[in-house]
Structure formats: structure tokens, C-alpha cells
Amino acid sequence: MPQPLEHETALFDKHAEEWRKKHLGQFVLIKGDEIVGFYPSLEKAFTVGTGRFGLETFLVRQIVPKDVVNVSLYGKRIHVA
Amino acid sequence: MSSSAARKRRAAEAQAARKLQREPVVLQFDYQPGALLYHGPIITTGLTITQAHADALTAAGSPVPPVVSCRFLIDTGADGCVVKHEFAVKAGLKLINANSPLAGVGVDTTGKTYMGRVVFGVPSKVISGAVHSMSVDTQVMSGDLKTTLFDGLIGRDVLQHFVMTYDGKTGRVTMQYHKPSP
Numbered sequence: 001m002p003q004p005l006e007h008e009t010a011l012f013d014k015h016a017e018e019w020r021k022k023h024l025g026q027f028v029l030i031k032g033d034e035i036v037g038f039y040p041s042l043e044k045a046f047t048v049g050t051g052r053f054g055l056e057t058f059l060v061r062q063i064v065p066k067d068v069v070n071v072s073l074y075g076k077r078i079h080v081a
Numbered sequence: 082m083s084s085s086a087a088r089k090r091r092a093a094e095a096q097a098a099r100k101l102q103r104e105p106v107v108l109q110f111d112y113q114p115g116a117l118l119y120h121g122p123i124i125t126t127g128l129t130i131t132q133a134h135a136d137a138l139t140a141a142g143s144p145v146p147p148v149v150s151c152r153f154l155i156d157t158g159a160d161g162c163v164v165k166h167e168f169a170v171k172a173g174l175k176l177i178n179a180n181s182p183l184a185g186v187g188v189d190t191t192g193k194t195y196m197g198r199v200v201f202g203v204p205s206k207v208i209s210g211a212v213h214s215m216s217v218d219t220q221v222m223s224g225d226l227k228t229t230l231f232d233g234l235i236g237r238d239v240l241q242h243f244v245m246t247y248d249g250k251t252g253r254v255t256m257q258y259h260k261p262s263p
Binding site: 005050 | 138
């Protein structure tokens with residue numbers, strides 16, 4: 001059984017390199033096979049997606065230089081040798 | 082009510098609204114300095130869905146989930162927000178990415194990103210009973226945070242809307258909200 005957004009994620013991965021050259025920093029909205037558009041903000045992409053697709057699933061993802069998107073350092077102690 | 086009384090009431094309401102608009106909105110948290118050193122600034126605030134999502138639920142005749150109270154660690158080392166998976170589900174957040182890698186210490190991510198809203202409330206000091214309500218719509222990753230001290234992290238995506246001060250000596254942390262331009 002396919003996972004939610006599996007198809008959209010595959011489409012994103014297929015185009016990611018190309019989009020990094022043209023749309024770096026923007027948010028892409030994808031539904032099924034359709035690349036709906038590129039938006040300057042998360043809120044804009046989400047609002048367009050919700051307006052068009054309502055409660056159906058759709059992918060919104062920022063086009064970033066690499067695929068690691070968050071670094072958090074919390075913990076009681078970080079030891080440095 | 083006479084028209085004169087109604088006019089006075091409207092004028093008083095308008096004056097109160099102006100006072101509220103001018104009032105700086107500052108969240109203030111006071112900790113024992115030792116606790117702040119050890120745990121970091123942990124605040125309790127609300128997590129919910131965005132207005133666009135709520136509108137879509139209402140249009141579909143579905144109930145809008147209530148705001149979920151979360152204990153967040155203010156984490157200037159995180160570029161985005163993270164919550165324990167059950168809180169994202171409980172708040173009814175909308176899944177927008179099912180494959181989002183996350184690197185960090187103490188975070189085991191589910192790889193899922195949701196669209197959510199972090200809400201804050203600050204009682205006014207100039208108008209009794211009034212509360213300043215602010216919210217930040219942002220993407221929220223879900224993960225397995227291996228702690229019982231807090232339920233999530235607030236990252237720089239939310240902090241960009243605030244001026245934050247951290248006084249390690251007194252234990253006071255403040256967050257002043259950048260009001261949007263009228």
C-alpha cells in the first residue's frame with residue numbers, strides 16, 4: 001500500500017536538482033502528477049493547496065540546497081573529546 | 082441605550098483598541114537560574130491548525146480540533162519547529178511532506194512535516210481583561226524527542242517574529258513580538 005505523498009515525493013526527488021538551480025528557497029506545491037507551482041512562502045503554497053484541494057493530501061516542500069533541513073542541538077551534555 | 086451612550090461606548094472601545102495596538106507585546110518567563118541553565122527556556126503554549134485548514138474542515142462539515150497545549154523548548158539551534166508525533170496528530174495538523182530528513186542531537190524524526198500554527202497569548206497591562214493573541218503559521222516536523230521535560234522545540238522560524246532576551250543570571254527570558262505593520 002503506498003504511503004501518503006509517496007508519489008509526490010518521488011516527483012520532487014526527480015526534479016530537485018533542476019529546481020535548485022531555478023527555484024532555490026521557494027516552496028513547491030505538488031498534487032499527484034501535477035506540479036502546481038512555486039511560491040515565495042510556505043503560507044502562500046499551503047493556502048493555494050488548501051484552496052484547490054481542500055482536505056486532500058498535497059505536498060508542500062521548500063527547495064533547499066541540500067536535504068538536511070533542521071539541526072537541533074539539545075541534550076544535557078555534549079562531550080567533546 | 083441612547084445614541085449618545087452608544088457613541089461614548091464606541092469611542093471608549095476605539096480608544097482601548099488604540100491603546101492595545103500601541104502596547105508592546107512581551108512574553109515574559111521567569112525561571113530559577115539553575116533550572117534555566119540545566120533545562121533551557123521551556124514555555125507552554127498552543128499548537129493548532131492554520132485558518133486555511135480550519136476553513137476547509139468547516140466547509141467539509143468536519144469538526145475543527147481544539148488547540149493543544151504543548152511544552153516547547155525555545156531552541157535557537159533549530160531552524161524549524163519539532164513536536165512529538167502524538168501532539169501533531171492530536172492537534173490535527175495537516176501532513177505536507179512525508180519524507181523530510183532531520184539531523185540533530187536527541188531527535189529521532191518520523192520524517193513527517195505538517196503545516197501548523199503556534200499560538201501565543203499575553204494579558205494586556207493597559208486594558209484589564211484584554212489579551213494579545215499572536216500566532217505563527219509554520220511547518221512542524223514530528224519526531225521522537227527522548228525527554229519528558231517538553232513536547233516540542235520552537236525554532237528560528239517562529240523566533241524570527243520576536244526579539245528574544247535571555248538573562249542567565251536572573252533567569253528571565255522575554256520574547257517581544259514584532260507586530261505586523263498595519
